[in-house]
Amino acid sequence: MFTRVKSPEFNHPVKVSEPVDGGHRNSTFTGRFRVLTIDEASRFDLMTAAGTTSYLQAIFVGWGEDYVDEGKTPVPYSDAERDSLISTPYVRMALLDTYNAAMMGAKRGN
Structure with a gap:
């Protein structure tokens, strides 16, 4: 059964690869995200830094x-x-x- 939620949110592990001297340090934290509708997402210009910042402010909660x-x-x-x-x-x-x-779902294996 599918339950329609008006303002869905979810938690997912965020894998961060931080540059350090000579390589990277990998770490993870749990992020909480809000799902945008197509109409909401289309208002953001992800080709600009400001648009991407506004988008992230809307989804990362x-x-x-x-x-x-x-x-x-x-x-x-x-x-x-x-x-x-x-x-x-x-x-x-x-x-x-x-x-x-998360929006695309798990990739299909071979």
Whole structure:
């Protein structure tokens, strides 16, 4: 049975590949996303930085307790902290990749 939810949201692991000296550090945190309708999504110009930022502000609505500061203390959600994450290039890409993969569903195997 399919249940229609008017404003669906979901949690997914966000896999971040952070550049460090000589390579990358891979980490994960739980992101909370809001599903946009086609009409809502079409209002964003994803070919511009500003449009992509607005899009991410609309879809990325929270995170789990596995998003922590340098002291390993969970960081509470706030729009300012969300915007700081969105402005970090490698986190930005990870958020877009996670949302898009979730919307497309699991890839079919061979």
